[in-house]
Amino acid sequence: MLQSSARRAEPGERLTVGVAARLSRYLQVLTQARKMGKDRISSQEIADYTNINATQIRRDLSAFGKFGKRGVGYNIDSLLGEIRTILRTQGQHNIALIGAGRLGQAIASSPIFAEHGINIAAILDKDPEKVGRRLGNVEVSDYRSLASIVQERNIIVGVIAVPADHAQEAADDLVRAGVKIIFNYSEALLDVPSDVAVHTSNPAVELLYALYFHLT
Amino acid sequence: MLQSSARRAEPGERLTVGVAARLSRYLQVLTQARKMGKDRISSQEIADYTNINATQIRRDLSAFGKFGKRGVGYNIDSLLGEIRTILRTQGQHNIALIGAGRLGQAIASSPIFAEHGINIAAILDKDPEKVGRRLGNVEVSDYRSLASIVQERNIIVGVIAVPADHAQEAADDLVRAGVKIIFNYSEALLDVPSDVAVHTSNPAVELLYALYFHLT
DNA sequence: TAGATTGTTAATCGATTAACAATC
DNA sequence: TAGATTGTTAATCGATTAACAATC
Secondary structure, rough: OOOOOOOOOOOOOOOOOOHHHHHHHHHHHHHHHHHHOOOOOOHHHHHHHHHHHHHHHHHHHOOOOOOEEOOOEEHHHHHHHHHHHOOOOOOEEEEEOOOOOOHHHHOOOOOOOOHOOOOEEEEOOOOOOOOOOOOOOOEEEEEEHHHHHHOOOOOOOOOOOHHHHHHHHHHHHHHHHHEEEEEOOOOOOOOOOOOEEEEEOOHHHHHHHHHHHHHO | OOOOOOOOOOOOOOOOOOHHHHHHHHHHHHHHHHHHOEEOOOHHHHHHHHHOOHHHHHHHHHHHOOOOOOOOEEHHHHOOOOOOOEOOOOOOOOEEEEEOOOHHHHHOOOOOOOOOOOEEEEEOOOOOOOOOOOOOOOEEHHHHHHHHHHHHHOOOOEEEOOHHHHHHHHHHHHHOOOOEEEEEOOOOOOOOOOOOOOEOOOHHHHHHHHHHHOOO
């Protein structure tokens, strides 16, 4: 028997939610560490930046292969490649940004998406003043052309950066255009069909939760 | 023996990370549902908005008391009060926003913090052009007065909304001023003492993770 | 070699879920 | 009453952690 008792994940196997979330965070740390000129990193260093236990990190990684060197750590470039393969995020992904207001402008001008191979392929707004202007590298399009743009530019994610009172309308239009993943930066609760995934980002909620651990 | 086998949490007991995170999310849903004019809600409705299992929600809540009515659901106002008591977030909390650029402006003009009793008590920027202007209800202060403002205005949280290359400097200055909770909206990794909690928000990382479940 | 760090085990703890009686 | 939904049990599964041999 060559098979050891340690379980190694099958290639086609689906990750659990927890593992996928943690691998994504390792990806961010590795990306930044590389930018800072490092070429290797230990599980303890990743732990310091993510607040994820170092043993857990080694365990997560060793489920897919032996990526590290004992006594040395992990090579950042090769680990980045391994995790991208596991998460299947090697390619380029196109997203549409709804809303060219202050938040939309902040998102469009941030390098945060490009760094991870995510391409803002369209920015849409209803305001004629904003249509035609450039934000980042993208020209703002008329909101009414949402459906055709989603189809033409192969967009799979919609990012909602409009005030709460227009968020549901944007979600409805994205769903009608065929988008299955929505990131919601308004505080509104969105009603969508069950095959559409909504991620609502609410800094205030995260803050309340952080405060709890500070106050106790 | 009046004591049942179901364990009820002690008043002084510390919540686990998972419970505190989920309670915070219930808080958000309840806040929004109330704004939409509802006065009661079922565990299934909360489940639909949070993607947290309805049984888990009932279990989380029943650990602290019998807050619902069978056949009816939960009263939104009273449940809000109960959760706020559990999370000890009844009061007003003061935060400082570092950076009055596009992201800072978006955060300052959003109702998302005020809705949860979080008060943006100061906004700081290095740019003389921005100092003195008003964002939301707050006048932008000179970055150099950070330390004195943190002390005077009883600020316990710093929100970093500056470009990555200035984020570490902002973190260092916040730590020196005595702030123990930092929200980092840049993509930089921050080095801070171990008694300071850093929450880095990275939409790209969350997106990669959402994509994984979409693609598989 | 000596020191550092991985990969793995084993044990524990909390999260998750289906099912259903209780009860509004 | 009939229908709906909570509160609770019981069973399972994944997360977490300390410890340490393997090995770079």
